[in-house]
Amino acid sequence: MATEHLAAPMPGVFYRRSDPDEPLMVEIGDDVSEGDTVALIGVMKNFHDITAPHDGTVTDILVENEGEVEAGQKLIELTIED
Amino acid sequence: MIEVVKGGVSTTIQDLGRFGHYHIGMPPSGAMDLFSHKVANALVGNASDAATLEMTYDGADLRFEENGVIALAGAPMPAELDGEDVPMHEAVRVEAGQELETGFTTEGARTYLSVSAGIDVPEVMGSRSTYTLVGIGGHEGRTLQAGDELVTGENGAAPDTVVGNTAPEENLPDLENSNVLRTVIGLCDYRLTDESREQLCDVAWKVTPEADRVGYRLEGPELEFVEREQPFGAGTDSSNVVDVGYPIGSIQLPQKPIVLMRDAVTGGGYATIGTVIGADRSLLAQRRTHETVRFEPVTVEEALDARQSVQDDLAAIRTAIER
Numbered sequence: 001m002a003t004e005h006l007a008a009p010m011p012g013v014f015y016r017r018s019d020p021d022e023p024l025m026v027e028i029g030d031d032v033s034e035g036d037t038v039a040l041i042g043v044m045k046n047f048h049d050i051t052a053p054h055d056g057t058v059t060d061i062l063v064e065n066e067g068e069v070e071a072g073q074k075l076i077e078l079t080i081e082d
Numbered sequence: 083m084i085e086v087v088k089g090g091v092s093t094t095i096q097d098l099g100r101f102g103h104y105h106i107g108m109p110p111s112g113a114m115d116l117f118s119h120k121v122a123n124a125l126v127g128n129a130s131d132a133a134t135l136e137m138t139y140d141g142a143d144l145r146f147e148e149n150g151v152i153a154l155a156g157a158p159m160p161a162e163l164d165g166e167d168v169p170m171h172e173a174v175r176v177e178a179g180q181e182l183e184t185g186f187t188t189e190g191a192r193t194y195l196s197v198s199a200g201i202d203v204p205e206v207m208g209s210r211s212t213y214t215l216v217g218i219g220g221h222e223g224r225t226l227q228a229g230d231e232l233v234t235g236e237n238g239a240a241p242d243t244v245v246g247n248t249a250p251e252e253n254l255p256d257l258e259n260s261n262v263l264r265t266v267i268g269l270c271d272y273r274l275t276d277e278s279r280e281q282l283c284d285v286a287w288k289v290t291p292e293a294d295r296v297g298y299r300l301e302g303p304e305l306e307f308v309e310r311e312q313p314f315g316a317g318t319d320s321s322n323v324v325d326v327g328y329p330i331g332s333i334q335l336p337q338k339p340i341v342l343m344r345d346a347v348t349g350g351g352y353a354t355i356g357t358v359i360g361a362d363r364s365l366l367a368q369r370r371t372h373e374t375v376r377f378e379p380v381t382v383e384e385a386l387d388a389r390q391s392v393q394d395d396l397a398a399i400r401t402a403i404e405r
Binding site: 048 | 140370
């Protein structure tokens with residue numbers, strides 16, 4: 001087992017939903033596949049997808065929905081089975 | 083031809099801007115960081131009015147179908163051409179078939195990519211600049227997307243005469259430490275209380291996530307207006323005045339201050355309490371969300387000296403390039 005943190009590539013606002021009416025994209029304990037969009041970073045009314053770099057399990061979410069984030073800030077912990 | 087493989091967060095085609103239509107409500111658009119746009123063009127041997135790509139936070143990935151020369155200027159952005167690092171502020175040869183991959187800016191917000199002879203899109207009202215709010219100029223009036231195809235101009239400088247051009251470090255701004263924005267106070271600063279007028283230039287203002295080509299919304303203390311009976315023609319809110327033209331760079335106060343930038347509305351009834359000078363708007367365009375800025379009051383004469391100083395830096399860069 002290895003853990004990996006997905007980080008914000010740019011400053012902005014962390015979104016866990018693609019739209020206010022949509023369900024959360026992922027919750028702790030969810031299995032995700034490589035390429036899945038797990039969150040968004042919004043800045044200047046533009047949104048950047050945060051995608052899973054590998055198959056794995058979301059084991060922690062370190063920022064509240066709609067929290068402000070800095071570039072490089074850890075967002076989501078992913079645990080990957082060896 | 084250049085094929086867009088990845089558009090990035092917000093990449094648009096920009097030149098010096100669209101002038102002469104402000105009175106009908108058409109803002110100039112054009113490069114937010116004009117200085118870096120001009121440096122990028124100078125490096126590849128283009129005139130300043132050639133169109134460049136303005137890439138915001140995240141770069142575009144491009145496949146080049148023709149030989150040419152490119153340069154990156156402005157916010158430092160990691161970039162590789164077929165796996166080889168592309169340094170900032172240097173003219174680099176591109177061969178047909180090569181692919182440029184870029185990452186996120188490591189500081190600053192906007193990186194300019196110039197190509198020899200410029201990006202050639204039809205001029206709209208005298209400019210190639212993209213104005214996304216109404217969807218004109220640039221490539222189909224919008225930000226670039228994967229699959230877009232861009233045409234470059236003709237008669238670019240011969241690659242051998244420009245490849246290897248670099249801009250001297252001492253003539254480039256220190257983006258990380260450039261948070262002071264010189265500001266000419268007025269015209270509506272009289273609307274502020276004495277205390278708020280002092281606060282405007284005393285405190286650090288934080289750039290919010292709502293900071294784009296239209297304007298930069300800032301977070302800080304609440305500024306207060308002098309109470310008065312609103313004059314005929316002004317709105318009912320104490321932040322309203324009888325409509326005025328908004329200078330580019332003007333600071334208006336709907337509630338939180340907004341510094342209007344190059345795609346902004348050209349006039350209206352919000353009190354504009356100061357104007358960030360042209361020389362420092364390129365620096366504001368590089369401030370990232372959550373970074374701070376300060377306003378430093380200057381006279382119009384000092385603003386003109388600052389403009390001259392920017393022109394001197396550009397002239398020094400051009401001289402260094404001409405060797």
